[in-house]
Amino acid sequence: MVKSAKELYAERQKRINDAIALKEPDRVPIAPLDNGWSLKYAGLSWIDGLYDPEKALKAEKKAVTELNWDAFMVSAAGPMFPGKAFDRLDLKQMIWPGAEKEENRVKVNGSYQFIEPGSRGKYDQMPAEDYDLFLDDPSDYIIRRWLPRIAKNLEPLKNISPLHLANSVYGFGPLFGNPDFIKVLKVMLEASEEYSKAMAPIAPYVMEMTQLGFPPLFMGMGWSPYDYLADFMRGTEGCMIDMFRRPEKLKEAIKKVTPYCIEWSLMTAMPFKDLCKVVFIPVHKGAGGFMSNEQYEEFWWPSMREVMMALIDEGFIPYLYSEGIYTERLPIIKDIPKGKAIYHIESDIFKAKKILGDTVCLTGGPTATMMNIGTPKQVEEYTKRLIDEVGQGGGFIMDVEVPLITARIENVEAMTKTVMEYGVY
Amino acid sequence: MTDDMVKSLSDLKEEEVLSIVKDRLDAGGDPMKVLDDCRTAMGIVGERYEKEEYFIPHLVYSGEILKEILEMVKPKLAEGEGLERSGKVIIGTVAGDIHDIGKNIVTFMLDANGFDVRDIGVDVPPEQFVKEIKEFEPEVVGLSGFLTISFDSMKETIEAINKAGLRDKVKIMIGGGTLDDSLVKYTGADAFRRFAGGAVALAKEWIGGK
Numbered sequence: 224m225v226k227s228a229k230e231l232y233a234e235r236q237k238r239i240n241d242a243i244a245l246k247e248p249d250r251v252p253i254a255p256l257d258n259g260w261s262l263k264y265a266g267l268s269w270i271d272g273l274y275d276p277e278k279a280l281k282a283e284k285k286a287v288t289e290l291n292w293d294a295f296m297v298s299a300a301g302p303m304f305p306g307k308a309f310d311r312l313d314l315k316q317m318i319w320p321g322a323e324k325e326e327n328r329v330k331v332n333g334s335y336q337f338i339e340p341g342s343r344g345k346y347d348q349m350p351a352e353d354y355d356l357f358l359d360d361p362s363d364y365i366i367r368r369w370l371p372r373i374a375k376n377l378e379p380l381k382n383i384s385p386l387h388l389a390n391s392v393y394g395f396g397p398l399f400g401n402p403d404f405i406k407v408l409k410v411m412l413e414a415s416e417e418y419s420k421a422m423a424p425i426a427p428y429v430m431e432m433t434q435l436g437f438p439p440l441f442m443g444m445g446w447s448p449y450d451y452l453a454d455f456m457r458g459t460e461g462c463m464i465d466m467f468r469r470p471e472k473l474k475e476a477i478k479k480v481t482p483y484c485i486e487w488s489l490m491t492a493m494p495f496k497d498l499c500k501v502v503f504i505p506v507h508k509g510a511g512g513f514m515s516n517e518q519y520e521e522f523w524w525p526s527m528r529e530v531m532m533a534l535i536d537e538g539f540i541p542y543l544y545s546e547g548i549y550t551e552r553l554p555i556i557k558d559i560p561k562g563k564a565i566y567h568i569e570s571d572i573f574k575a576k577k578i579l580g581d582t583v584c585l586t587g588g589p590t591a592t593m594m595n596i597g598t599p600k601q602v603e604e605y606t607k608r609l610i611d612e613v614g615q616g617g618g619f620i621m622d623v624e625v626p627l628i629t630a631r632i633e634n635v636e637a638m639t640k641t642v643m644e645y646g647v648y
Numbered sequence: 649m650t651d652d653m654v655k656s657l658s659d660l661k662e663e664e665v666l667s668i669v670k671d672r673l674d675a676g677g678d679p680m681k682v683l684d685d686c687r688t689a690m691g692i693v694g695e696r697y698e699k700e701e702y703f704i705p706h707l708v709y710s711g712e713i714l715k716e717i718l719e720m721v722k723p724k725l726a727e728g729e730g731l732e733r734s735g736k737v738i739i740g741t742v743a744g745d746i747h748d749i750g751k752n753i754v755t756f757m758l759d760a761n762g763f764d765v766r767d768i769g770v771d772v773p774p775e776q777f778v779k780e781i782k783e784f785e786p787e788v789v790g791l792s793g794f795l796t797i798s799f800d801s802m803k804e805t806i807e808a809i810n811k812a813g814l815r816d817k818v819k820i821m822i823g824g825g826t827l828d829d830s831l832v833k834y835t836g837a838d839a840f841r842r843f844a845g846g847a848v849a850l851a852k853e854w855i856g857g858k
Contacts, residue, residue, distance in 0.1 A: 318746070330771055331744030333797045338746070459749065463705035464712055467660065515703045547825055591826035595796050596834045625826050629796045 231436035235293045239438065239620065243501075243540055243584045244562045247617035251610055251646035252293040253639060254440045254620055255588065256544075256567075259300030259334055260627030260635070261286035268332045270321035272298065273306035276421045280428045287437055290639045294440035295432045297425055299626075304335060305421035311413040313375035315346040316455070334628055340458035346372045349456040351465065354472045357456075358479055363387065369456070376410040379403035433498065441501035441542055443492025445534065448481045448526035453508040462508065466518055473522065481526045485533040492539055501540045501565065504530070510547035516555065524555055535563045542586075545569065546625070553578040569624050576613045585613060586622040589638055594623055594630035599637035606641040614646065621646070653682070657689035658696070660706060662713050669717050679724040683731050686717060690760040697757075698845045704749065707756055733764040735855035738780055739790035741770040742801035747794035750824055750844075754790060757844040758851060774801075774808035781814050787855050790847065791837065793824040802835040810836070819854045823847060 226234070234249075241248035262272045265282035272279035279301025287295040297303070310323040319335035322328040326345075329336060341348030349357065349369070357364045363385050371378045383404050384397040398404060429439060446454075452473070453462035465473040492502045508514075509523035531541040542565040543556070550571050557579055565584045568575040572587035579585065589597075589605045606621070613619045621642050627635060653672070656665040669682055693710045696702040737758055741751050748770050758765045768780050781789060789809070791802045802822055809815050822837045832840050841847045 329744060329746075330773065331797060331801070333744055334795060336746050336795075339748070342748070460708050463708045466705055467709045468662070512704055514705050518703070518705065590828065591796050592799070592828050592830045595799055596830060625796065629799075 228434060228436035232433060232438060235436065236438040238293055239440070242617055242620050243565060245581070245584060245616075245618040247648050249648060251614045251642055251648075252620045253622075253642045253646070254292055254294040254296075254586075255623045255635070255638075256626040257283060257286065257296065257298065257300075258626035258628050259298070260630055261298065262300055263629065264632055264635075268320070269300055269334060270306070270332055272300035273304055273309075273319055273335065274321055276301035276305060277424045280424055284428070284432065284435075287432070288435060290636070291643070292437070292639070293620075295437045296440050297428065297442075300334070302421045302425050305417050308414045308417035308421065311410060311417055312377060314373065315375060316373040318345075337454070340456060340461065342458075348458040348461050349452075351457075351461070351469065351472075354469070354476060358472075358475055360387070361479065361483075377407055379407040383407070429495075429498070439495070439499045439501075441503040442495035442499040443488055443490075443502035443539070445488035445491075445502050445504040445530055445541065446484045447504065447506050447509065447523065448477045448484050448530065449523045450506060450508050451480045451484060452476055459508055459513075462522075463514070466514070466522055470522075477522065477526050481529055484526075484530045488530060488534055488539075488541075489537060492534070496538070500538060501542050502534055503542045503544060505544045505546075507546060509552070510545065511549055511551050512547070516551055519552060520555060524552075528558065531559060531564060535560060540564060543567065550574055557582050559583060565620070567622060572609070572624075573612055576615070576619075580616070580618060584618045584620060586620045587613065588621055588623040589634070591623075591625045594627065594634050594638075596631075597634060599633050602634045602637045603641045606638050607645050610642070610646050617648070653685045654689045654692070657686065657710070657713065657717075658692035660693075660709055660713065662709075662716075665713060666716060666720075669720055673720060673724055679721045680729065682717065682721050686714060687731060687760070687762070690714065694757055694760045694845075694848075704753060707753060711756060731762070733762055735762075735788070735851065736764045736766070736784060736786040737788040737790060737851060738766050738768060738777070738784055738786040739792065740768040740772040740777065740780075741792045741794075742798050742805050743771055743773045744801050745793045745795045745798040746770040747824075748792070750794065751790070751792035753844045754792070754823065754847045757848050761848050761852070763851060763855075772805075774805040777805050778808050778812045778814065781809065781818060782812070786818060788851050789818045789820045791820065791822045791835075793822070794826060796826060798824060799827075799831060799834065802831070802837065806836040821847060821850055 238248040238252045242252050259269055259272060261282040262268060262279060264286045267278055267282055279298040283298045306319060306321050309319060317335050317337050318327055318329045320329050320332045338345045367380055371381045383401055388394040389398050453459050488502050509519055534541045540563060544567040546569055548570045549568055553575055561582050565586060567586045575585055588609060589602050593601055593605060653665060653668045656668060672682060693702060697707055739751055739755055741748055755765050755767045766784050791805055793802060806820060820837045821839050821841060822831060822835060823841055827840055829840050839850055841850055
């Protein structure tokens with residue numbers, strides 16, 4: 224008997240929920256992080272995805288439905304990264320394929336990339352001297368000092384009067400009467416229109432996919448408070464140096480942004496609460512080597528845990544997506560309620576199973592080189608090993624070591640087939 | 649006094665070491681001796697990194713302190729004076745990729761070990777590698793990458809080096825977070841090393857007692 228989409232939806236959702244709850248599902252669920260791979264699968268390019276997000280969603284639908292994965296995601300190569308809006312802003316924080324200006328373009332028609340603050344002369348990092356300004360009034364800092372740095376066409380924001388003076392018509396004059404304000408509003412209007420056009424297909428897409436029988440893996444998104452500063456403002460090296468030169472300022476700033484990271488996660492996750500509980504948190508600057516365990520416990524982990532606990536308290540499941548080597552952190556990040564979180568572990572996932580297997584659901588999979596230059600046979604064998612060892616007793620969702628992006632199609636198919644056949648409990 | 653400087657720099661005591669250097673230079677001390685001590689101290693920093701007592705933040709911070717010391721020393725040096733270096737290495741992140749943390753660590757470690765390193769940056773197209781190799785004439789070329797797209801860029805870069813007739817003049821090492829040994833054959837490189845220490849040992853092996 225052919226199962227209805229509704230039945231399939233329930234089956235897939237249960238499979239994932241069981242894995243999260245550390246129970247043994249009927250089969251190992253599979254939901255690889257795609258990051259633009261479906262564009263390749265559909266014969267499209269990154270420019271297609273960033274400049275016509277509907278194409279990215281169609282490509283993703285094609286991949287997920289044809290490969291019969293257990294969950295879908297809203298493409299990271301599409302609606303949330305609208306090339307046209309970036310062009311209107313003349314964004315300096317990233318480079319991406321197809322950008323109008325050559326200086327904003329990646330040389331290869333592949334993934335966009337973030338520019339490290341202060342590097343390549345694209346935009347200045349937040350200087351250490353700015354900590355007090357930021358701490359005193361983060362919103363004003365972001366509006367009048369930060370946005371002008373990361374987007375060329377928002378530079379006139381430097382010259383507008385602070386919004387906290389606009390508490391009456393007496394403050395309106397200096398604000399509204401400023402020609403720079405008009406300039407910047409025009410840019411914002413154009414960018415906003417492009418953003419809303421790009422994001423408009425998301426809701427219908429989510430609806431369509433659920434009706435086809437596929438639940439979303441995650442909907443909301445969160446951030447680590449340390450990474451809020453290290454990824455985007457002070458920069459990786461800036462925060463590293465702050466740990467030595469001004470540890471108290473760094474801690475104060477982390478404390479300041481922790482509620483913002485919670486606010487952000489809840490803001491993005493709440494609208495979908497009935498549909499999906501998982502909140503995706505990609506984490507970067509606490510990886511192995513990026514600091515000592517002592518620094519990790521002093522600067523990185525406590526605020527991250529606070530964000531995760533706030534989400535768990537609201538009934539959400541934080542999905543900590545770590546990259547790089549995380550082996551030495553495993554005992555530290557074990558300090559989280561059982562069955563209430565998902566951790567992506569790149570290296571070493573087998574060891575992670577031993578240490579974290581009774582605490583959190585793990586995701587991970589075949590290595591980057593295996594997926595990109597290996598053979599389907601190699602992928603099949605490694606996938607079996609993952610199922611045997613990491614999938615043992617449940618608590619595992621098959622993913623890949625690093626997002627698929629450029630992976631060979633036949634290798635993704637081999638991984639999928641192996642899970643479907645060999646992954647049955 | 650010498651030992652104090654080496655110790656305070658390798659222990660990352662910024663204020664302490666800067667004041668020692670200032671006192672020494674003010675007292676007419678030999679600036680070359682200061683540079684020598686810097687090298688000894690940075691060697692210790694590198695060793696501690698290898699032993700996982702230090703991590704990337706410690707390397708970055710020691711580099712910051714070193715910069716300040718060099719600023720103080722520079723005006724005291726005679727024209728052309730500086731540390732002797734042996735063995736030339738060109739290093740860069742390949743086309744399509746702008747990740748540079750790994751590359752910077754390897755550069756730092758090679759530099760601390762006395763190599764003459766030319767870091768040619770990120771998102772470097774194959775033809776630029778070729779041009780820089782012709783100009784700088786290194787014994788070793790390091791290709792860095794993090795994104796999976798870098799796998800093919802490395803292959804193309806090595807093909808370009810081949811085509812330019814430079815392949816037998818250089819040894820090529822590759823490295824990066826998502827790489828492993830299987831990429832050596834795929835890209836046509838000579839070797840892969842996962843960590844910076846391995847890259848330094850390999851460069852020493854290749855360049856030998858020069």
